[in-house]
Every structure is written in structure tokens, then in C-alpha cells.
Amino acid sequence: MSRIEREYEASDQRRFFVPCPHCGTMQWLKFERLRWDKGRPETVRYHCEACEQEIAEHHKGAMLAAGVWRATATGSDPGTIGFHISALYSPPGWQSWRDIVRLWEAAQGNDDALRVFKNTVLGETWTESGEAPDWQRLYDRRETWTNGTVPAGGLFLTAGADVQKDRVEIDVWAWGRNLESWLVDHIIIDGGPEKAETWTSLEQVLAKTWQHANGAALKIARLAIDSGYESSAVYTWGRRMGVGQVSPIKGVEGFNRSSPVSGPTFVDATEGGKKVRRGARLWTVAVSTFKSETYRFLRLERPTDEELASGIRFPAGTVHLPSWADSEWCKQFVAEQLVTVKTRRGFTKLEWQKLRERNEALDCRVYARAAVWIVGADRWSEAKWRDLEAQIGPSETVQPEETQAGQIRRTVRRPRRIIKFSGMH
Ligand SMILES: [Zn+2]
Missing domain, CATH: 3.30.420 (Nucleotidyltransferase; domain 5)
Structure with missing residues (x-):
């Protein structure tokens, strides 16, 4: 549905290629190549798509300086030049990979936040997931x-x-x-x-x-x-x-x-x-x-x-x-x-x-x-x-009680309260 996406698709689809600091392979940065321990954005590293070695944030400055725009569309010359870049390329001191991962984690489970993340961080369009689950x-x-x-x-x-x-x-x-x-x-x-x-x-x-x-x-x-x-x-x-x-x-x-x-x-x-x-x-x-x-x-x-x-x-x-x-x-x-x-x-x-x-x-x-x-x-x-x-109360309490026979009897207390719900409208 996006006009920008349609125009880009019709262009030569340039991406900014940067060299891996380890093996030198030129590649454009993809969010899927970021790896981190769940819940710990500070552990994020980029994984080179050629040598799989970890690339740390501090390499980014030099990589950007050595980067070039390259067309990715195959086939005949489409006649239009199009550029795409994401926040993964933010220069040092701006949005770090760690910031991006933090935003991604915070957006989980929230369609709106995920859509905003896709649009504004990755510069990609949001695809509605419409196929019926099995x-x-x-x-x-x-x-x-x-x-x-x-x-x-x-x-x-x-x-x-x-x-x-x-x-x-x-x-x-x-x-x-x-x-x-x-x-x-x-x-x-x-x-x-x-x-x-x-x-x-x-x-x-x-x-x-x-x-x-x-x-x-x-x-x-x-x-x-x-x-x-x-x-x-x-x-x-x-x-x-x-x-x-x-x-x-x-x-x-x-x-x-x-x-x-x-x-x-x-x-x-x-x-x-x-x-x-x-x-x-x-x-x-x-x-x-x-x-x-x-x-x-x-x-x-x-x-x-x-x-x-x-x-x-x-x-x-x-x-x-x-x-x-x-x-x-x-x-x-x-x-x-x-x-x-x-x-x-x-x-x-x-x-x-x-x-x-x-x-x-x-x-x-x-x-x-x-x-x-x-x-x-x-x-x-x-x-x-x-x-x-608090209205629903703590989990049912199970209290062991000594009986005369010395056996443990469990008493389950079930409070019977009807919760009166007060909505906002
Ligand atoms: Zn590499």
C-alpha cells in the first residue's frame, strides 16, 4: 500500500555497503544480523554475513567511512535511482545498536509500537499478518x-x-x-x-x-x-x-x-x-x-x-x-x-x-x-x-493445621467476594 515502497521497488534499489572489519566483505546492514541475549540489549553484536564474526558498535565509524552505495536490483537498468538506509547506520553518538534493540524489545506484543519500529527505525513497511493460523x-x-x-x-x-x-x-x-x-x-x-x-x-x-x-x-x-x-x-x-x-x-x-x-x-x-x-x-x-x-x-x-x-x-x-x-x-x-x-x-x-x-x-x-x-x-x-x-486478592491460602491425631489437615480458604467492576465509560 506504500507509495514509497512501490517507487523504491521500481528503482535500482541502492543500499549502503560497508566492509566487515574482520574479513573485509562488503555488505549492507540488516536487523536480522544483530544478536543479543534476550532482555540484555547491552550484549548486542552485529554478525558478519560472510565470516559470522562479531562486529561491535565501536567498529561502525570506520565501516561507515569506507562505505559505498550499490544497486541491488538485478536485471536491466530500471532508469530510476533509489536509496534505502536504516537506523542501523546511525553514526557514533546517535542511535546505537543497543538503543535499537531496546526499542525492539519494548515494542514486542504491541502492533502499534512494532509498526512504528519498522517504519522509523528500519525504514520498512509494515506487513499485516493476514494468513489464517492453522x-x-x-x-x-x-x-x-x-x-x-x-x-x-x-x-x-x-x-x-x-x-x-x-x-x-x-x-x-x-x-x-x-x-x-x-x-x-x-x-x-x-x-x-x-x-x-x-x-x-x-x-x-x-x-x-x-x-x-x-x-x-x-x-x-x-x-x-x-x-x-x-x-x-x-x-x-x-x-x-x-x-x-x-x-x-x-x-x-x-x-x-x-x-x-x-x-x-x-x-x-x-x-x-x-x-x-x-x-x-x-x-x-x-x-x-x-x-x-x-x-x-x-x-x-x-x-x-x-x-x-x-x-x-x-x-x-x-x-x-x-x-x-x-x-x-x-x-x-x-x-x-x-x-x-x-x-x-x-x-x-x-x-x-x-x-x-x-x-x-x-x-x-x-x-x-x-x-x-x-x-x-x-x-x-x-x-x-x-x-x-488487589481486589481479586492473593492466591488461595493453604494453611497446614495440626489435628488431634497429629495429622496435617489442609484448610483451603476461599474468599467469596463479588468484584464490582468500575470501567471508565
Ligand atoms: Zn566478516
Whole structure:
């Protein structure tokens, strides 16, 4: 989609070649050739692509002085000269390789930060990762925890509801720090939006609690419900529920990375058979942004059991699926792919396309993710996260007690508290 990239591709594609201080091989600097110990940017070295020896930062000055621009495009003379250079070439005293590695590490798990890193540090375009992950892989790495409970890392719940002609599907997700998430429940309400019982059932879902691993009971902090199929019924129900727990949403195609959720706008609703002008709130969700984010999260490498045992955490954004998620659910979750399409006016654009008919699991995930945005979790301070952790409380306490028989009896204290969630909107 980038005009600069297109022009550069059509040029002779010059890069700045510098000599290896060890073997003298001329090469252009690539980020992939930097190696360092994870979490320790100060250990960074450049590895020569010819002799594999380590090149330290202090060599850079002399290398730059001996550098030359060379065309890298093969074939006939393209007639246009194009230059590309990255921050890896920053002269001594500017941005060091160590600074670059530090930025890279800080950007992990955050699409926006990674995109900025690619654009401004490497001078490269950002490629949306759109190929659907393999459902079998997701299925194989499902995890086991007690059905319907929230694992320890989950700090609040959101739900996404997809309204169809004959049913409403709801997925409940638990969210922890850095957008790590766990699928906690999958609920299908039989009945279309025209039936009063459908809405009564949905209200029962709002009143329900799920038990946290620490004993606390969690309610859904925010349910985002799609208004696309039957907007007036959804607006009216949304108005009746108030703004505390329910957010009617409307999905729109396209990306909006800086603000994937916008609103609310005010739309007409009905109350007691009467139309109420601007009586309900409606949020607009750029669904492509959250689909891309979800698929990127699904592709994250997972720590091995040994690494987990040694205290290494799951990377930011990890999606945990429970053992009860069946193959149909997993297939629905990866039911779309991002493709480049030509518009009628000859431009290209990115578009999500369905690979199979049913994709409710992905839609519900996107809505539940939008609900996370609506409660403000994308912008919460460290203090807010700590506060949530404190509300849920410490891990269940196991206290050994002497019994008369001299045996050790374990008493498990499970505090029963319902966490009242206060969102920002
Ligand atoms: Zn070398």
C-alpha cells in the first residue's frame, strides 16, 4: 500500500555497503544480523554475513567511512535511482545498536509500537499478518483448567455477543495484563431478537458470575453486542440495560489502528413502544484492526514447559483456549484471511474474507476485544492494574493445621467476594 515502497521497488534499489572489519566483505546492514541475549540489549553484536564474526558498535565509524552505495536490483537498468538506509547506520553518538534493540524489545506484543519500529527505525513497511493460523494447531495446544472458572492471570471479563436470526452466541473472555486472554465460556441462547425470552436469557448472562482461581466471583465487566443484524432491538435492549455493563456496537470494515473503537454516537431507541430520539449509545468498531491483532496473538511462540517452570511468562497477548473448545469453535476462530484486493478505481486495499461460512467465534472475540477497549484497559495505568489484582486478592491460602491425631489437615480458604467492576465509560 506504500507509495514509497512501490517507487523504491521500481528503482535500482541502492543500499549502503560497508566492509566487515574482520574479513573485509562488503555488505549492507540488516536487523536480522544483530544478536543479543534476550532482555540484555547491552550484549548486542552485529554478525558478519560472510565470516559470522562479531562486529561491535565501536567498529561502525570506520565501516561507515569506507562505505559505498550499490544497486541491488538485478536485471536491466530500471532508469530510476533509489536509496534505502536504516537506523542501523546511525553514526557514533546517535542511535546505537543497543538503543535499537531496546526499542525492539519494548515494542514486542504491541502492533502499534512494532509498526512504528519498522517504519522509523528500519525504514520498512509494515506487513499485516493476514494468513489464517492453522485451526489444528490451536486445537492441539488447548489447555486444561476447571470448566467455567477464570485462571489466575485473568483480571476481568468481557463478552462479545453475536445476534443471529435464530440465536445469540456469546463468548466470555478473561483478560489479564498485556492483553493476555482466556476463553472462559461459550453460551448459545436459542431464539431470535424478536423474542422477549432471548433478552431475558441475555440478562441472566449479565447477572451470572464466574469463579476466579483465587475464589473471587467475577461478573462480565462489559458485554459488547453486535447491532448489525437487528439494530433497533439491540438499541432498545441496550437502553434498558443502561451504560454500565452493555455496549451496542456496529462493526465497520477497514483498519483504524490508533482508534479502533470510536463513539459513542447516539441513536434512536424504543421504550414502552415509543420512539426515543438519540436514546441509546452505539460504538463503532474497526473490526479489521482487532482481527489482525488476534491472529498475530495466535501466532506467538509459547514458552516450553521447562521455561514456564523456570519463571518465564507467556508473551503479551497470548490467547489461551480451554480443553472444551471443540474443533468447530477453533475452525470458526480462524475462519477468515486478510487478502489484497483491487478496487474498481485501480487502487489496492486489504480486506478480510471468510474462508468458511460460520465465523461467530472470531466475531465474538472481536466484540469482546472491543469491550476491553471500551472499558479503557488499553490505556490503564500500572496503578489501575495493581488495584484490580488487589481486589481479586492473593492466591488461595493453604494453611497446614495440626489435628488431634497429629495429622496435617489442609484448610483451603476461599474468599467469596463479588468484584464490582468500575470501567471508565
Ligand atoms: Zn566478516
